[in-house]
Amino acid sequence: MNIHRQIALIACLAACTTLQAAGDTPVDFVKQIKPILADRxxxxxxxxxxxxxxxxxxxxxxxxxxxxxxxxxxxxxxKSMLYLVLTLPPKDVKAMPATGHRIPKDEVNLIRQWITEGASWPEGKEGAMTPEHKKSKK
Structure with missing residues (x-):
């Protein structure tokens, strides 16, 4: 087996392992989704x-x-508008976020996975967010 095939095989195995690991671990709202929503x-x-x-x-x-x-x-x-507006073409008037940079595809996929898993979102302080402009006034 030549070196190029070996590299391709290793890359393929690494990708499959990463996909399997990502699918096995549920998305954590507080650690993974909340930062995206709070920031964007x-x-x-x-x-x-x-x-x-x-x-x-x-x-x-x-x-x-x-x-x-x-x-x-x-x-x-x-059927979730939160996900759908993130996947619209940038020039679409309904595309989100409306200003600033688009949310990276890996984060959009994370939101999709979170919704597909049931959109678990804790109540109370863990699940609450404050807009940046309000944080700076404190």
Missing amino acids: CVECHNSETLLGELNLQTRALAFRKRKTGPVIVPKNAE
Whole structure:
């Protein structure tokens, strides 16, 4: 076996192992999802600005009924607006985030996995987020 085939085989095995390991471990909201939402979403989707009727500061607010339908449909990322707007082409008026850099594909995939797993989101302080502009006033 030549060196190029060996490298390709090793890369393939490493990728398969990584995919299997990622699928075996449930997504942790506090460690993996909350930082994405806090950094990229809550600044516009909070109790003060409430863009798109959406407040992502807590689980209760994120899952609140909206006229335009649910934002997160546990176990169904394809019907969850939170996931769908992240996958729209950048020039689409509904693409999120509306300003700044797009959320990296690996983080969008993590959100998809989290929703598919049931969108577990703790109540209380662990599941709550404050927009950056409010943190700086403290």
